[in-house]
Amino acid sequence: MAHHHFLKNLFFFFLLTHLNIFSFNLSKAQMVPAVYVFGDSLVDVGNNNYLPISITKADFPHNGIDFPNRIPTGRFSNGKNTADFLAEKVGLPTSPPYLSRILGNNEGSFLTGVNFASGGAGIFNGTDEKYQQSIPLTQQVEYYSMVHEELIQQMGYSDVQNHSSKSLFVIVIGSNDIFDYFGSSDLRKKSNPQQYVDLMAITLQGPIKQLYNTGARKFVVAGLAQIGCSPTQRVKNQTGKCNEEINYWSRKYNQGLKTIMQDLKSELNGMSYSYFDTFSVMQNAIQNPASYGLTEIKSACCGLGTLMAMVPCLPIATYCSNRGDHLFWDPYHPTEATARFFVDAIFDGPLNYTSPMNVRQLIAV
Template identity: 40%
Template sequence: MASVAALLLALLFSISASGNAQPKVPAIYVFGDSTADVGNNNYLPGNDAKANFPHYGIDFPHSRPTGRFSNGFNGIDFLAGHMGFRRSPPPYLSLTNKTSHGILKGLRGVNFASGGSGILDSTGTTITMTKQIKYFATIRSRIAARLNAERTNDVLSKSIFLISAGGNDLFAFFRQNNAPNNTQKEQFYNTLIYNYKNHIEALYDLGARKFGIIDVAPIGCCPSSRVLHPLGDCIAVLNELAVGANDAVKVMLSNLHSTLKGMNYSLGSSHAVVSNIIADPGAAGYKEVQSACCGGGKLNAVSGCMPNATYCDDRKEYLFWDGVHPTQGASKKAGFAIYNGSLQYASPINFKQLVEDHS
């Protein structure tokens, strides 16, 4: 019998050609934070939570910074590729009458994600989840104006609604209380899940039926967290918060599946992917899982990935691109694992099964 390491190696290094196929769903609608943003924040005033400058995008076609918090494509791009699209749908704030034509037929989809946002509207200063859903409601109304109500509901029920959020909420809570007791943690989880549930129900009421949810990675092990530890170790409290929040989301989704007619979901575990890579970097093809590729100072994570920052040449050997976000290579591995993988990486079904479900 093959070892767990061998199975993981085979899973993470398998190559899918699905990006060259016809789309398997009508559209993808994306919500969340910088793990999913493909350029919405480019259109916001100020300089916070942006990645529209070098060295971001150095491995994107034509070495173009797009607003993705990556050296190239992000995880949403790879998930979209597995569903038969070229990459993530375009950012909502980039849309014009010319680029909206197919989208307003319920095709391709829209990315509403905004770096810095969270599940809680109090998190960050960018486009809140509540506002992202309002943006989708606007798009839905415009689709319904072109299609009849039955066709609109049919197209949306077959589309995939991706949500990748939660990390910023945990960081914000940690900054306010870096040594929370169990009661404080439970109060935080309850508030977080109450709001997350409301967001999903709001999307359901607007026609969403298939939800692809990405959980929170072990954020205590990202470079910007490690620099807080004298020895550069992972920050245990942050990792405990991630596990607690992920467990609560898992229960919440199961309950919604039981109460919302026709609702189906897959909970993809970026936490499992990143944890396994950190536990055995060599098996996944990495040499560096603690430092950021681009940045400055200790672990290349004290200062950000700015145009004057240094960056590594061997990006395929790094897990992290900047202080928080994975490299394009790591996102590709995560996308494959979540889309095609076992219950370890996505449950109760994987994203492929969610896409192919026609019930």
């Protein structure tokens, strides 16, 4: 009998030690303490649902048709967006929308991150902020300062500094500023395009410095995509070609942004960043769609009319069944499939897509 007991105890000892190893590995899958997200509709996970008079919303069908339970969540996508996939990569749940905690009944912890992004937001406080239709970047950063204070009360200053220094601060913004400029004769009277895109990059320094001053050290910053190739721009051209003027200035802005990030790194002690060249990845997808599993790069999946871009993705619109091979979900926003390969590229991408390092390398710094 004693032998039997010995074996049984050995078995339990084996189980205990191996389960411990297992649980340790599970927590190791979490690569960073938290992900804090700032930006526009490309990374909004539902903040705008809480803005009563905002018209920039996605909390209705057919948005979310590929999301778990097929529910519209306020993501401007058929499914998950880049914020979701980035969280997945680092082994965290998606950071919850900040306003769900303030105005909703979500008592969730902010410890693994918060998402402040808002559809329609820009680097500049635009007209939609005046009408309270989105949360401008300046306000998003103010909200973060409040969260930071709350965390200090919970954890103490030095623990929060440590937490902040290892967390990722993700900034995806600027498309709305470019669209605003080319859609507004007032803005075009005030400055030429070069002055405008320079000012965009210079203005973005402010919020980044503010975040740095609260302890943020690792920044993930996305450049603008080829937004002149979105269905909403192609449909304005009888041949369905991209708006090359908007693409030109998006690229010019990206050059300015890269310079600003290099300057900030040399100025701010201990700051690191990964800049994502969204433009190049999208350009590559448009030129070699098959290598990304895409067949449709011009037309939106959800909408009505030419290129499905005459009417946005409203409940009256129709949507395609082959969403996985479309670059665009609606006249402005990428599909879940596109968001996935964007995040693959920024996370593990080569230097021609991410500079001076990719996100995996940034985490290891």
